[in-house]
Amino acid sequence: xxxxxxxxxxxxxxxAAGFGLWAVAFVALYAMLSIGCAFGWxxxxxxxxxxxxxxxxxxxxxxxxxxxxxxVVGLSARQQRSDTATDRFLHSAARLAAIAALAASxxxxxxxxxxxxxNP
Amino acid sequence: MTTAPHEPRVxxxxxxxxxxxxxxxxxxxxxxxxxxxxxxxxxxxxxxxxFIIAAFVFFVIGGLLAMLIRVQxxxxxxxxxxxxxxxQIFTMHGTVMMFLxxxxxxxxxxxxxxxxxxxxxxxxxxRLTAYGFWCYVLGGSILVGAMLAGVAPASGWFMYTPLxxxxxxxxxxxxxxxxxxxxxxxxxxxxxxxxxxxxLKLRAPGMSLDRMPIMAWYLLIVAFMMLFGFPPLILGSxxxxxxxxxxxxxFDPTRGGDPLLWQHLFWLFAHPEVYIIFLPAAGAIxxxxxxxxxxxxxxxxxxxVAVIAVAFLSFGLxxxxxxxxGIPHLALAFFSAASGLVAIPxxxxxxxxxxxxxxxxxxxxxxxxxxxxxxxxFVIGGLTGxxxxxxxxxxxxxxxxxxxxxxxxxxxxxxxxxxxxxxYYWLPHFTGRLADHRLSVPAFWLIFGGFNLTFFxxxxxxxxxxxxxxxxxxxxxxxxxxxxxxSVGGFxxxxxxxxxxxxxxxxxxxxxxxxxxxxxxxxxxxxMPTPPTPYAFASLPDITDRADRLExxxxxxxxxxxxxxxxxxxxxxxxxxxxxxxxxRPEQLIxxxxxxxxxxxxxxxxxxxxxxxxxxxxxxxxxxxxxxVWLFLGWTAATAAKADLGLLPVGRGRELPPHWEAERPPSWxxxxxxxxxxxxxxxxxxxxxxxxxxxxPGWPPGEVVLPAPVPVxxxxxxxxxxxxxxxxxxxVLRAGGSPALWLxxxxxxxxxxxxxxxxxxxxxxxxxxxxxxxxxxxxLFYAGLHAGIGLVYAGYCLWRQGGGYLSRRRSLxxxxxxLWHDYTAVSTIVALALAVALPLLAVVPETRP
Numbered sequence: 001x002x003x004x005x006x007x008x009x010x011x012x013x014x015x016a017a018g019f020g021l022w023a024v025a026f027v028a029l030y031a032m033l034s035i036g037c038a039f040g041w042x043x044x045x046x047x048x049x050x051x052x053x054x055x056x057x058x059x060x061x062x063x064x065x066x067x068x069x070x071x072v073v074g075l076s077a078r079q080q081r082s083d084t085a086t087d088r089f090l091h092s093a094a095r096l097a098a099i100a101a102l103a104a105s106x107x108x109x110x111x112x113x114x115x116x117x118x119n120p
Numbered sequence: 121m122t123t124a125p126h127e128p129r130v131x132x133x134x135x136x137x138x139x140x141x142x143x144x145x146x147x148x149x150x151x152x153x154x155x156x157x158x159x160x161x162x163x164x165x166x167x168x169x170x171f172i173i174a175a176f177v178f179f180v181i182g183g184l185l186a187m188l189i190r191v192q193x194x195x196x197x198x199x200x201x202x203x204x205x206x207x208q209i210f211t212m213h214g215t216v217m218m219f220l221x222x223x224x225x226x227x228x229x230x231x232x233x234x235x236x237x238x239x240x241x242x243x244x245x246x247r248l249t250a251y252g253f254w255c256y257v258l259g260g261s262i263l264v265g266a267m268l269a270g271v272a273p274a275s276g277w278f279m280y281t282p283l284x285x286x287x288x289x290x291x292x293x294x295x296x297x298x299x300x301x302x303x304x305x306x307x308x309x310x311x312x313x314x315x316x317x318x319x320l321k322l323r324a325p326g327m328s329l330d331r332m333p334i335m336a337w338y339l340l341i342v343a344f345m346m347l348f349g350f351p352p353l354i355l356g357s358x359x360x361x362x363x364x365x366x367x368x369x370x371f372d373p374t375r376g377g378d379p380l381l382w383q384h385l386f387w388l389f390a391h392p393e394v395y396i397i398f399l400p401a402a403g404a405i406x407x408x409x410x411x412x413x414x415x416x417x418x419x420x421x422x423x424x425v426a427v428i429a430v431a432f433l434s435f436g437l438x439x440x441x442x443x444x445x446g447i448p449h450l451a452l453a454f455f456s457a458a459s460g461l462v463a464i465p466x467x468x469x470x471x472x473x474x475x476x477x478x479x480x481x482x483x484x485x486x487x488x489x490x491x492x493x494x495x496x497x498f499v500i501g502g503l504t505g506x507x508x509x510x511x512x513x514x515x516x517x518x519x520x521x522x523x524x525x526x527x528x529x530x531x532x533x534x535x536x537x538x539x540x541x542x543x544y545y546w547l548p549h550f551t552g553r554l555a556d557h558r559l560s561v562p563a564f565w566l567i568f569g570g571f572n573l574t575f576f577x578x579x580x581x582x583x584x585x586x587x588x589x590x591x592x593x594x595x596x597x598x599x600x601x602x603x604x605x606x607s608v609g610g611f612x613x614x615x616x617x618x619x620x621x622x623x624x625x626x627x628x629x630x631x632x633x634x635x636x637x638x639x640x641x642x643x644x645x646x647x648m649p650t651p652p653t654p655y656a657f658a659s660l661p662d663i664t665d666r667a668d669r670l671e672x673x674x675x676x677x678x679x680x681x682x683x684x685x686x687x688x689x690x691x692x693x694x695x696x697x698x699x700x701x702x703x704x705r706p707e708q709l710i711x712x713x714x715x716x717x718x719x720x721x722x723x724x725x726x727x728x729x730x731x732x733x734x735x736x737x738x739x740x741x742x743x744x745x746x747x748x749v750w751l752f753l754g755w756t757a758a759t760a761a762k763a764d765l766g767l768l769p770v771g772r773g774r775e776l777p778p779h780w781e782a783e784r785p786p787s788w789x790x791x792x793x794x795x796x797x798x799x800x801x802x803x804x805x806x807x808x809x810x811x812x813x814x815x816x817p818g819w820p821p822g823e824v825v826l827p828a829p830v831p832v833x834x835x836x837x838x839x840x841x842x843x844x845x846x847x848x849x850x851x852v853l854r855a856g857g858s859p860a861l862w863l864x865x866x867x868x869x870x871x872x873x874x875x876x877x878x879x880x881x882x883x884x885x886x887x888x889x890x891x892x893x894x895x896x897x898x899x900l901f902y903a904g905l906h907a908g909i910g911l912v913y914a915g916y917c918l919w920r921q922g923g924g925y926l927s928r929r930r931s932l933x934x935x936x937x938x939l940w941h942d943y944t945a946v947s948t949i950v951a952l953a954l955a956v957a958l959p960l961l962a963v964v965p966e967t968r969p
Contacts, residue, residue, distance in 0.1 A: 008702040012329070015424075019432035026436050026458070030451055031810075037448045038814050057450075086703060089330035089421060096425045104433065104461055111453035118448045 011087065014094040017071055018101030025064035025105055029112065032056060037118035057112045064109075068102040137688065139680045142658050145689035150241075150654035152715050160715035162246035163654050167253050168232025169550065174257055175225035176621075181264060182216035185209050187614060190574070194607035196595040206591035207274030208293075212267050214277030215297065218393065219304055220260045222535055226400040227252075227311045229542065230339050232550075234315065236645035236652065237333045239324025239661045241696040242712050244317040244786040245310075247719050247755060252310035254723025259303035262730065266296040273297035276589060278386050279360070281371040281379040286364045295364060295734050298357045303730045305350050312350070313793045315343035317786045320701040324644070325685055326663035327704040333643050333667040334417055337424050338403025341431045342396055347793060349392040349435070351801035356385030359808070359898070365736065368887055368894035370808070376891035378816035380445060381808055387438035388804070395434040395462075397531060399427060401538035402469055405491060407668070408545045409473050411641045412488050415480025416668060419472035426465035426472075433462040443514045452511050459509030463502055470499070485639075486560045490541035493568045494533055501529030504579070519589075522582025528575045540567075540620065547624065548638050552651040553631025559623035566616030573609025577602045637672050647676035659687030659771065660697055663704065685771045697770060698779055698786060708782035709768050722751040753916060764929045781929045791936045795943045802902060802947055809895045809954060813961050820962035821890035827880050832952050835876040839903075839948040842869035842910060846941035849917065850934045853926055859934060860921055866941060867914035873907035873948065880955070892962055896955045903948040910944045913937040 033053075036042060041053035050058075075098050079091035137145065152161040161167060188209050192200045201209065231249055235242050243249050266272050273293045275284040284294045319340040323332065359370045360382060369375035371382050410417045417423070436458035439447055447455075482488070504526040508514050517523060548554050581602045586593060593599055637646040644667055648656055659682045661675060682688065685706070686695050698708040725747040732741030767775035779785035813819060845866035849859035877900050887897040920926055920933050 008700075012702055015428060016432075019429060023432055023435065026454065030454060033448055033450055034814055084703075086328040086330045090702070093421050093425050093428075096422065097428050100425065100429055100465075101432075104429070104458075107461055108436070108454055108457040111450055111457070115450050115453050117450040119446060 008087070011090045011094070014075065015090065015097060017075075017094060018068070018098030019104070021064065021067055021071060022101045022105050022108070025060075025109065028060055028064070029057060029109060032060060033117060042118045051117075053117050054112075057117070061109050061112050064105060065102070068098070068105055072098045072102055137682060139658065139682065142682045142687065142689070143653065143680070146655040146658060147653060149689055149692050149714075150694060152654065157715065159720050160717045162250045162713060162715055162719065164231050164235050164243045164246065164249060165652050165654060165656070167246075167249045168228050168230075170253055171224050171228025171231060171256070174253075174260070175221050175228055178216050178220035178260055178264075179225070182213055182221055183614060183617065185213040185216065187610060189213060190607040190610040192591060193593075193603050195604065196593050196597065196600050198592055201591070203591040204274065207276075207589075208267065208270075208272040210589060211273050211276055211297075212263070215263065215273065215301070216260075217531075218277060218397075219301055220256075220263070222397045222531070223308055223393075224256050225539060226342075226397065226535075227308070229404070229539070229546075230311070230315055230400065233546070233645060234318055234336070234339060235322070236648065236656055237335055237643060237667070238319065238322060239327060239644045239657065239663060239667070240318070240322040241656045241660070242694070243314050244322050244710075245314050245790065247713055247716060248310045248314055250719035251722050252307035252314075254720055255310075255726060256304055256307035258723055258727040259300050259307070259730070262300040262303065262727070262734070263296060266293065266300070271296065278390065279382075280386075281360065281363075281382045284360065285371060292734060295361065298361045298364070299730050299734050302354055302357045302361075303726065305354055306726070308346055308350055309354075309797055312343045312346035312797070313790050315339050316347065316793050317789050319343070321698050321786045321789060322696060322710065323699050323704055324661045324663045324667075325697060325699060325704060325706040326661075327667055327699070329702055329704075331663055331666045331704065334406045334420060334423060335403040335643075336667075338399050338406070338427055341427050342399045342403075345392050345396050345399075345431050345434070347797045348800050349389050349396060351389075351797055352385045352804040353389035355801050355804045355808070356382055356389075359385075361733075362894075362898070365733075366888070368897070369889075369891050370812070370894055372891075373817050375889065376812065376816055376818040376821055377894075378812060378891075380442070380815065381811055383442050383445065384438070384811065385804060385808065387441045388435070391438040391441065392431075392434045394527075394530060394534075395430055398534040399430065401494075401535045401542075402427075404542040404545075405473060405494065405538050406469070407643065408487050408541055409491060410476055410480070410668065411545075411639050412483050412485060413476045413480030414483060414640075415476055416642075416666075417472065418475040418479055419468075420666070423469055423472050426468040429465035430462060433458055433465070437462060437509075440509055440514065443511055444518050456509055456511050456514075460506055463506050463509075466502060470495070485544075486555070486557050486564075487541040487545040489561065489564050490537050490544065493564060494537035494541065497529055497533030497537060497568075497571065499533075500576075501526060501531075501533045505530060517582060519587055520582035521578040521586045521588060524588055525575045525578035525582060528571075528578075532571060532575075540564075543624065545639065546645075547627055548631075548634065549645060549650050549652070551628050551631060552633060552649075553627055554634050554638055555623070555627040555631055557623075559619050559626065563616050563619035563623055566619060567613055568616075570609045570611070570613030570616055574606050574613055575609075577606045577609070581606070636676060641672065642670050643668050644670060644672065644675075647672035647679060649676075649680070655694075657684070658682055659684030661685075662772070685774070687771055695770075697776070698782065706770065706774060706776060708779045708785060709770055709776045710779045710786065718751060718755055722748060722755075725751055749912065753912075756916070761930065762924050764927055766929075777929075780932050785932060788932065788936055788939075791939045795939060798943070799947070802950070805895075805898065805902065806950070806954060809899070809958060812891050812895060813958060816891060818890070819892070821892050823885050823889075824892070824959045824962055825883075825885050826959050827896075827952070827955050828883065831876050831880050832956060835873055835880065835903075835952060836949055838869045838872040838876065839907065839945045842866050842873060842907070842914075843938075843941040843945035845869060846914070846934070846938040850931055850938055853931050853934055854928055856928055858921070859926070860918060863914050863918045863921065863934075867911055867918070870907045870911035870914060870941075870944075873944075874904050874911065877901075877904035877907065877948075880952075892958060896958060899951040899955050903944075903951040906940075906944040906947055910937075910941055913940050 036053040042051050046052045075095040079095055082088040082091045152163055192198050271293045273296055319336050362368045363370050369377040371377045371379050406417055439455040440459045581599050586599050658680045661684050694712040696710050697706045698710045699706050725744045728744035729741055765778055770776050845862045849862035853859040881897055881900040884893050884897045887893045917933055917937050
């Protein structure tokens with residue numbers, strides 16, 4: 001059970017949740033891309049003409065975008081339960097940051113769908 | 121953190137003292153002694169000024185170096201200085217401006233202003249402020265001293281390997297940079313921890329997060345960026361110094377290293393660094409501009425979100441400095457997209473400032489003139505930033521003078537112009553005097569005109585193909601007239617800065633006095649006498665509205681009469697309040713340390729250690745190292761109490777525990793954030809190890825040996841036992857028992873961890889033969905160092921137990937130590953796991969060379 005004080009500290013952390021997720025996605029996609037390039041996962045096709053490299057990156061991207069959406073939905077629900085001005089401010093700012101981070105992820109990682117992954 | 125008499129008086133005086141008597145009583149407690157006693161200063165007002173003055177001195181040095189650069193480049197085929205000296209000049213120019221001017225200047229402003237903006241009496245750790253100052257000044261002196269001795273670093277401010285490796289830069293010049301800058305960075309990390317804890321815990325009562333002045337949000341976020349941004353560079357510097365001093369081949373491609381690892385670690389720090397410099401200046405703009413617009417800042421909440429976005433995005437751009445090195449195509453797209461994206465939250469701030477101006481009734485004054493200069497120059501720098509974020513353009517402009525022009529538009533536009541506006545805005549606060557502004561306007565036009573003449577033309581020389589960092593160029597290139605005009609502009613700009621300095625000195629010496637709040641600002645720093653008293657506020661305000669909507673005049677008078685919290689003097693304690701970090705509800709009485717020379721001695725001992733490493737006196741370096749540890753332990757000798765005090769009255773009918781009896785005092789949080797920075801350094805090391813495995817040539821090494829399983833398992837077991845013992849000691853103490861047994865067990869387990877790790881390190885086959893072995897050795901050393909410090913912590917806690925400093929209520933020392941023991945156990949397990957995994961991964965065949 002989380003007491004009120006701990007809950008409010010988590011609220012403070014939630015300001016960083018959206019872009020924190022963006023950063024984790026960045027590290028994960030960059031790392032898996034590099035590993036895939038080193039091990040030649042971009043060669044040949046595995047399913048539907050897609051290489052193992054493309055598939056694993058798309059899977060990762062899908063997971064992170066889903067997490068982004070879940071975060072926005074969760075923060076929106078919590079914002080409606082805010083009972084003090086400070087809570088409302090923090091919830092609202094965290095939700096805005098999460099929406100911005102979702103947009104940032106879509107823009108930053110959209111190249112995963114089409115662009116060449118590795119150097120020839 | 122505190123000096124506590126054994127039988128302190130807990131009650132405040134029966135009758136509130138008069139304002140004058142309260143001032144005298146508080147001054148007697150908070151004043152710094154005169155004469156040599158000034159070396160013992162720990163007060164934020166004094167140290168903030170010292171940081172600013174020292175940073176300005178380094179700015180002058182960096183500026184003079186820039187003049188030498190412009191003399192050299194004014195004409196083709198110049199013989200003013202040779203390439204070796206020119207290398208030293210441009211390297212020191214960049215190094216001084218980035219590390220010794222920009223960051224310390226913002227730190228100085230933050231240290232001076234932050235407690236005043238937050239309505240508290242000082243920073244959370246005044247002795248740490250002083251130690252950071254001495255590290256900064258002494259480290260900077262090493263660099264400047266090396267330059268005067270002709271052995272300044274000459275590999276560029278980014279110190280790329282292999283140019284900076286011992287093969288191509290023998291001697292000590294590169295070591296001067298690596299050790300000197302790491303020494304200076306102690307100051308930056310200390311400031312980061314201190315700013316975070318101060319903003320979160322030392323605000324005025326009632327100042328919830330949504331009521332904080334916007335500058336506090338900026339500084340809080342920037343401090344987190346420093347905490348996570350500096351460790352990669354510190355690690356890189358340590359690894360490169362290890363390569364130069366001990367031949368561990370982290371960056372040598374012939375032995376499984378990779379020069380690109382240095383570039384990653386450097387730019388992982390250095391790109392966020394640009395925003396670390398810009399955002400405090402943006403905080404100053406967000407504070408100054410509403411005052412002159414006579415309208416509160418538009419979009420407070422959206423600006424907070426935008427600054428958070430900038431902070432994160434700035435960590436995802438570092439490879440745009442490395443677009444030409446051969447990164448996978450898709451990764452280029454990620455970094456390019458993030459580089460362009462960061463312009464959006466930056467633009468949100470600019471639009472919010474424009475909206476504030478549009479909503480208000482502008483009062484034109486000198487700070488606004490300098491802010492207008494900022495708008496023009498920074499927007500141009502931002503637009504060229506978007507250009508170089510695009511990979512195709514970047515490939516063309518890479519390493520040309522176009523980049524020099526861009527970075528100066530961003531850094532001078534984004535930092536120097538706002539800081540000059542801030543100087544004119546807050547100088548009356550520093551001095552208690554108002555300017556007559558006779559020189560500030562011509563100074564502005566000289567700087568503004570000279571700057572654009574210097575750097576706008578560099579866009580053109582860059583597009584014409586002039587590379588950076590060349591000492592001469594051929595007349596046939598056709599760059600002479602542009603370079604000559606750039607040099608003329610540089611000297612015009614310098615004349616402007618000289619006029620600016622003269623104007624500031626004139627104001628300090630001849631400015632007119634004023635009563636209070638000359639700009640009619642609405643923030644807390646003006647609710648005090650100017651120049652400020654050492655205790656800042658005679659009593660602490662109760663904040664009931666956003667802290668940029670206050671009436672400092674009336675509030676200042678009430679606080680001076682002692683009508684706020686802590687409006688009295690007690691026990692010669694330097695008192696302030698600690699609050700809940702979200703709501704601002706007061707929760708503890710914080711007693712700060714008074715003047716002491718310990719930070720100076722600690723800084724000097726650290727300097728001696730650095731100098732021993734610089735001159736390769738490794739055995740001798742153990743002496744200052746022991747002195748540093750002994751002095752740091754000396755910081756704690758006068759802290760905390762030997763008796764429980766319980767709740768103490770703090771005024772306005774409230775009673776709170778002293779911080780050493782509180783559950784979450786500032787020092788507990790400081791340990792959390794210190795470990796976060798330490799963890800970032802460790803993660804950077806893990807990244808480095810995996811990067812070398814994946815990318816570096818020459819893997820696998822000829823000899824791959826797995827660490828022996830029994831010592832590895834034993835090491836995991838004893839490090840976990842040390843952490844358990846640390847936790848049990850806290851539990852037993854809080855239950856009323858003696859923790860000595862558990863503390864002794866913890867010490868024993870840490871000693872065993874050190875011994876086992878030493879045995880494992882000794883079994884690493886030839887750390888100089890391949891980067892795999894070098895990395896394994898370094899991982900084990902990192903874990904061993906932490907276990908060694910854990911041993912010191914356990915011994916310290918035993919000493920505190922024996923001295924009677926611990927009780928059920930006074931368990932803080934043990935709880936802080938327990939955090940260290942926990943972190944040590946986790947990092948040891950990860951280090952050992954990686955030491956086992958790397959040899960296994962090394963032999964997995966890669967299909968692409």
